Amino acid sequence: MSSSTKGVHILIFPFPAQGHILPLLDFTHQLLLRGFKIIILVTPKNVPILDPLISTHPSVEILVFPFPGHPSLPAGVENIKDVGNSGNTPIIAGLSKLRGPILEWFKAQSNPPVAIIYDFFLGWTLDLAQQVGVPGIVFYSSGPLSISIVFDIWKNFEAYKDLGFVEFNGLPKSPRFVREHLPSVFQKFKEGDPDWEIVRNGLIANGRSFGSIFNTFEALDSDYLGFLKKEMGHERVYSIGPINLVGGPGRFGKSNVDANERVFTWLDECPNESVLYVAFGSQKLLTKAQMEALTIGLEKSEVRFILVAKQLTAQQEEQGFGSVPKGFEERVSGRGLVIKGWAPQVEILGHRAVSGFLSHCGWNSVLEAIVAGVLILGWPMEADQFINTWLLVDNMKTSVRVCEGSDSVPDPIELGRKINEAMSNDLFKERAKKMRDEALEAVKIGGGSKKDLDSIVKELGQLRVENSCKWAKHF
Numbered sequence: 001m002s003s004s005t006k007g008v009h010i011l012i013f014p015f016p017a018q019g020h021i022l023p024l025l026d027f028t029h030q031l032l033l034r035g036f037k038i039i040i041l042v043t044p045k046n047v048p049i050l051d052p053l054i055s056t057h058p059s060v061e062i063l064v065f066p067f068p069g070h071p072s073l074p075a076g077v078e079n080i081k082d083v084g085n086s087g088n089t090p091i092i093a094g095l096s097k098l099r100g101p102i103l104e105w106f107k108a109q110s111n112p113p114v115a116i117i118y119d120f121f122l123g124w125t126l127d128l129a130q131q132v133g134v135p136g137i138v139f140y141s142s143g144p145l146s147i148s149i150v151f152d153i154w155k156n157f158e159a160y161k162d163l164g165f166v167e168f169n170g171l172p173k174s175p176r177f178v179r180e181h182l183p184s185v186f187q188k189f190k191e192g193d194p195d196w197e198i199v200r201n202g203l204i205a206n207g208r209s210f211g212s213i214f215n216t217f218e219a220l221d222s223d224y225l226g227f228l229k230k231e232m233g234h235e236r237v238y239s240i241g242p243i244n245l246v247g248g249p250g251r252f253g254k255s256n257v258d259a260n261e262r263v264f265t266w267l268d269e270c271p272n273e274s275v276l277y278v279a280f281g282s283q284k285l286l287t288k289a290q291m292e293a294l295t296i297g298l299e300k301s302e303v304r305f306i307l308v309a310k311q312l313t314a315q316q317e318e319q320g321f322g323s324v325p326k327g328f329e330e331r332v333s334g335r336g337l338v339i340k341g342w343a344p345q346v347e348i349l350g351h352r353a354v355s356g357f358l359s360h361c362g363w364n365s366v367l368e369a370i371v372a373g374v375l376i377l378g379w380p381m382e383a384d385q386f387i388n389t390w391l392l393v394d395n396m397k398t399s400v401r402v403c404e405g406s407d408s409v410p411d412p413i414e415l416g417r418k419i420n421e422a423m424s425n426d427l428f429k430e431r432a433k434k435m436r437d438e439a440l441e442a443v444k445i446g447g448g449s450k451k452d453l454d455s456i457v458k459e460l461g462q463l464r465v466e467n468s469c470k471w472a473k474h475f
């Protein structure tokens with residue numbers, strides 16, 4: 001613990017979605033380990049999410065503001081998990097109404113925070129930070145390539161908006177995507193709509209932040225980290241991932257995973273590197289047709305597998321979402337295991353028997369797969385997932401794509417063949433292990449992510465001694 005950071009007061013402002021909050025809390029944990037005084041801003045329904053962090057660090061303060069709400073959100077909704085990704089824009093717009101109350105709160109503090117670290121969906125926070133005269137620093141739970149693309153999209157919106165296919169020639173390696181595979185902000189943006197303007201202006205403002213923090217590491221993203229440093233005109237673009245491994249004691253809170261759970265006794269019986277893990281993140285539900293194609297594909301693949309399938313409500317079944325077909329578990333018994341509900345993903349991926357991960361390629365899943373050294377079989381569905389898949393499959397050539405699209409139904413025979421081929425491809429397995437080694441190297445002393453974490457800590461530590469007015473002038 002560095003004495004120079006002792007008591008330096010920082011405000012953390014997360015966006016209420018699981019994939020956003022978890023890495024930001026991992027980062028907050030690192031700041032706490034280094035003696036910073038942390039206050040976290042949430043709305044009432046999101047307070048319990050902080051429990052594991054607070055049980056490790058009782059000194060954490062919580063700043064609760066009532067959620068201002070939004071006409072298109074059902075009453076009581078304050079987290080994406082209650083509405084799905086369509087809730088992003090109204091929740092962003094709703095939270096932006098906290099600007100006034102936060103400003104008042106700042107003015108009333110005798111020892112106010114000297115910096116605000118906020119989620120990249122809350123870009124309007126930068127204005128607020130400038131108003132109170134402290135640096136605003138963005139935390140990204142997406143990768144540098146998708147953020148480079150988002151910046152480029154807003155810059156060239158007029159030129160791109162009617163294209164069916166966009167080539168990003170200003171970016172390293174000129175990534176290219178069909179329109180449907182670009183982030184939904186681009187596809188759904190409505191010019192002049194006040195909510196969408198808040199979203200766009202926030203994303204653009206992120207480019208002017210004092211610093212940017214990414215949960216990634218140099219070897220994975222050097223091209224786009226370099227690009228962003230150039231774009232932003234300074235070096236304060238930090239890569240500190242995989243965040244749950246960097247800088248000592250990993251995840252806070254106790255792991256409640258029981259090693260004797262059915263899944264681990266099952267895995268213990270499997271040969272090394274023989275099992276494919278299949279899971280599509282915390283939000284996504286498969287349709288009935290997709291679930292049928294996937295289960296037939298798994299059956300045909302002749303590969304050992306674990307399939308995580310969510311428990312559906314009667315309403316979700318009515319809406320056309322699918323659960324595992326009747327008789328499937330019996331037919332694949334011995335070779336396949338179905339987990340209904342939550343699965344200990346990190347621990348499963350880390351088991352010696354697991355060598356593949358059929359994933360939607362959300363950024364957190366990508367990093368978890370990399371850390372475990374398993375091959376990613378990508379089926380991107382939405383948001384930044386197509387971009388992440390491009391990075392891994394087309395640019396790095398460390399992963400394979402087995403399907404794509406949120407509504408696509410793969411041909412089950414073809415899917416089975418692709419899974420079988422990927423799982424017996426030793427070259428790709430070797431590449432996955434090399435990538436894991438690079439990730440582990442990055443978080444060690446002397447590694448890039450460890451150095452960047454130290455730099456942020458130093459930068460933040462200096463804020464106490466400097467007159468905060470200096471930052472007001474800085475902008």
Ligand SMILES: *[C@@H]1O[C@H](CO)[C@@H](O)[C@H](O)[C@H]1NC(C)=O
Pocket residue numbers: 272352
């Ligand atoms: C399986 O993997 C474990 C852990 O990596 C290793 O110790 C063991 O020797 C391996 N077994 C075989 C048969 O290769």
